[in-house]
Amino acid sequence: MISKTLMVMRIAWRSIWRSKRRTLISIFSIVIGTGLPTFTVCLAWGFYNGLIDDVARLMAGHVTYEHVEYRNSPSNDLWVDDIQAINSALNNDDEVLLTKQMVILQGVAHTAKGAIGVSLMGIEPLKEISISFLPDSIVAGQYLSQGDGRWAIIGDKLAERLNIKVGKKFVFTTNDINGELAEDLFRVKGIFKTGSSAFDSYVVQSDIDFARMLSGLDSNATSQLGIIVKNPDEHKKILEEWQNTLAKNDGIFLSWKQIMPDIATMISMDRGSLIIIMIMLVILVQFTMFSTILMSVLERKREFASLLAIGTKHVELNFQIFFETLIFGLIACPIGSLLGVGALKWVEGYDMSKLVEANPEDMSIGGFAMDLIIAPFFSTSLILQISIIIFLLVLILGIIPMFLVSRISIVDELRA
Amino acid sequence: MSTVKSNDIVLLQNIKKDYGQGKVVTEALRGVDLKLAKGDFTVMMGPSGSGKSTLLNIIGGLDRATSGKAIINGQDVGSLSNKALSLMRLNNIGFVFQNYNLIPVLTAYENAEYVLMLQGIPPFRRREKVMNLLQVIGLDGLENRFPRELSGGQQQRVAIARAVSSDPQLVLADEITANVDSDTAQSLLELMSSLNKNNNTTFLFSTHDPAVIKFAKKIIILKDGMISDEKTSSE
Numbered sequence: 170m171i172s173k174t175l176m177v178m179r180i181a182w183r184s185i186w187r188s189k190r191r192t193l194i195s196i197f198s199i200v201i202g203t204g205l206p207t208f209t210v211c212l213a214w215g216f217y218n219g220l221i222d223d224v225a226r227l228m229a230g231h232v233t234y235e236h237v238e239y240r241n242s243p244s245n246d247l248w249v250d251d252i253q254a255i256n257s258a259l260n261n262d263d264e265v266l267l268t269k270q271m272v273i274l275q276g277v278a279h280t281a282k283g284a285i286g287v288s289l290m291g292i293e294p295l296k297e298i299s300i301s302f303l304p305d306s307i308v309a310g311q312y313l314s315q316g317d318g319r320w321a322i323i324g325d326k327l328a329e330r331l332n333i334k335v336g337k338k339f340v341f342t343t344n345d346i347n348g349e350l351a352e353d354l355f356r357v358k359g360i361f362k363t364g365s366s367a368f369d370s371y372v373v374q375s376d377i378d379f380a381r382m383l384s385g386l387d388s389n390a391t392s393q394l395g396i397i398v399k400n401p402d403e404h405k406k407i408l409e410e411w412q413n414t415l416a417k418n419d420g421i422f423l424s425w426k427q428i429m430p431d432i433a434t435m436i437s438m439d440r441g442s443l444i445i446i447m448i449m450l451v452i453l454v455q456f457t458m459f460s461t462i463l464m465s466v467l468e469r470k471r472e473f474a475s476l477l478a479i480g481t482k483h484v485e486l487n488f489q490i491f492f493e494t495l496i497f498g499l500i501a502c503p504i505g506s507l508l509g510v511g512a513l514k515w516v517e518g519y520d521m522s523k524l525v526e527a528n529p530e531d532m533s534i535g536g537f538a539m540d541l542i543i544a545p546f547f548s549t550s551l552i553l554q555i556s557i558i559i560f561l562l563v564l565i566l567g568i569i570p571m572f573l574v575s576r577i578s579i580v581d582e583l584r585a
Numbered sequence: 586m587s588t589v590k591s592n593d594i595v596l597l598q599n600i601k602k603d604y605g606q607g608k609v610v611t612e613a614l615r616g617v618d619l620k621l622a623k624g625d626f627t628v629m630m631g632p633s634g635s636g637k638s639t640l641l642n643i644i645g646g647l648d649r650a651t652s653g654k655a656i657i658n659g660q661d662v663g664s665l666s667n668k669a670l671s672l673m674r675l676n677n678i679g680f681v682f683q684n685y686n687l688i689p690v691l692t693a694y695e696n697a698e699y700v701l702m703l704q705g706i707p708p709f710r711r712r713e714k715v716m717n718l719l720q721v722i723g724l725d726g727l728e729n730r731f732p733r734e735l736s737g738g739q740q741q742r743v744a745i746a747r748a749v750s751s752d753p754q755l756v757l758a759d760e761i762t763a764n765v766d767s768d769t770a771q772s773l774l775e776l777m778s779s780l781n782k783n784n785n786t787t788f789l790f791s792t793h794d795p796a797v798i799k800f801a802k803k804i805i806i807l808k809d810g811m812i813s814d815e816k817t818s819s820e
Binding site (some may be wrong): 173176184475477478481482485579580 | 638642645647648667668671672674675676679680682686688689690691695699700702703704705708711747748
């Protein structure tokens with residue numbers, strides 16, 4: 170049995186090298202069929218993950234704990250309390266990289282130039298410095314420090330509209346948690362530019378203690394508790410667990426997809442269209458592969474007929490064809506994956522803005538600018554998934570030639 | 586599967602074979618009766634279209650008769666499934682084709698070994714048998730050559746080695762001298778004749794070549810799908 174199998178495998182191996190050019194065309198088509206999706210998908214997934222991570226770190230984390238009504242109406246009087254205990258429990262969780270508290274106050278910023286509706290984010294500066302890209306987006310002045318009090322940073326678009334510069338003052342008016350009017354003076358410590366028009370013209374950041382004082386919240390309460398997790402793809406599992414064990418009656422844990430549905434939808438649509446394009450490409454490439462396999466089988470019909478005549482079973486011939494396609498897949502799919510990864514390594518770190526000649530603000534999803542520095546998503550499981558899918562498609566392609574061989578008429582072929 | 590006890594290797598009774606359907610039907614065989622005993626060296630002659638190849642295909646289990654009974658080595662081939670037919674060909678029949686039909690990617694040795702491998706013969710016995718056989722048929726030293734590296738006559742010798750390697754009851758040879766020169770044809774026939782004498786293997790040839798006749802113990806003349814004459818060599 171082993172000898173027979175080895176013999177069939179030997180015939181298959183030698184058969185595919187009978188026509189080197191055809192074999193190389195087949196292998197090349199599978200290499201392209203594996204390499205191109207690997208390159209494109211890892212590249213796109215890298216952009217998406219970068220965007221998700223940037224936004225999660227800038228805003229309210231991969232997972233957010235907030236008041237159950239806050240999503241419907243993000244008003245100042247919807248907060249969550251007992252936050253120190255929850256925060257402490259989360260920081261002991263292996264899945265959690267970091268937590269950040271934020272007090273969000275909707276209000277109006279005004280200067281002599283005019284008044285503009287803004288969102289004041291009271292943040293923990295030290296944590297933001299360690300996780301958010303905003304400190305690196307400062308274009309004038311400095312980022313916040315712990316205990317900065319009434320110092321604030323604002324976006325360049327807001328600064329332009331309020332006509333203020335670093336060191337200048339503006340007044341922020343809001344409602345406290347009891348619905349009373351609250352107002353205070355802020356001084357601009359720095360001006361940031363993220364590339365997101367919506368963020369740069371709407372957000373003001375200040376130290377969380379000052380925001381708490383302005384809103385009337387105590388140190389055990391916050392508008393949002395952002396959680397940065399180690400593996401953003403796995404957060405769904407822990408979301409439910411945290412909801413059951415940590416959440417209070419009026420608090421809810423939400424994923425970034427629920428917090429930023431517009432970004433989630435855009436990414437999902439973008440991913441969907443990319444996958445459709447990849448499927449079409451793979452079908453085209455597989456068609457080339459299929460025609461070469463088919464041709465190779467059809468021109469050997471007489472040979473197969475003589476093998477059948479001397480006692481070879483159909484199943485043994487089918488195994489030979491299966492093994493030929495298996496060899497193609499085993500050689501080409503890993504090469505394709507390696508080629509895709511190699512190409513990704515080659516373009517890693519390249520600034521796409523030079524290539525597309527576009528304003529970063531124009532390259533945005535859900536109002537947030539994509540980082541145009543290429544940072545591919547090198548996921549072994551994703552690369553293997555692509556490779557295995559193409560490999561299985563190659564094996565499936567072998568079924569039709571097998572079917573044709575099973576219908577060979579020995580007499581007709583030997584007579585031909 | 587039905588098995589018939591008989592001393593004959595081949596027993597054909599009123600074999601008919603029609604090709605085509607409806608109004609256009611060609612009668613390739615029109616009632617052939619034939620007996621081949623063990624050790625026969627039979628030559629089947631006849632003009633093109635007389636039904637030689639069709640008869641050979643039916644005896645070899647490659648084709649099925651439209652009607653009649655074909656009993657090969659005690660088995661009624663008409664009642665066998667395709668799988669059983671395949672097994673019967675493997676274990677009872679050796680084929681030598683006009684165009685050799687060797688496996689181009691296997692060496693002379695591997696081609697001769699192929700059938701033994703299908704039969705599950707252990708490696709050491711295969712090697713011993715094939716090497717002996719290659720020596721007998723005069724291919725000693727050429728065992729590692731691929732068919733494309735051999736002459737037509739040498740390829741036909743490999744085909745003969747493949748056909749007889751498993752000691753089949755019956756070897757069917759279809760126009761085996763058609764593609765080789767007369768000297769090679771002569772040596773091939775001498776080889777098969779000696780295999781017939783030494784191993785008592787039954788041979789059935791289909792040929793146009795008169796040179797084959799002098800080796801025949803029995804000659805069958807086929808005409809218009811029927812046996813028109815049958816004689817032994819002494820006649």
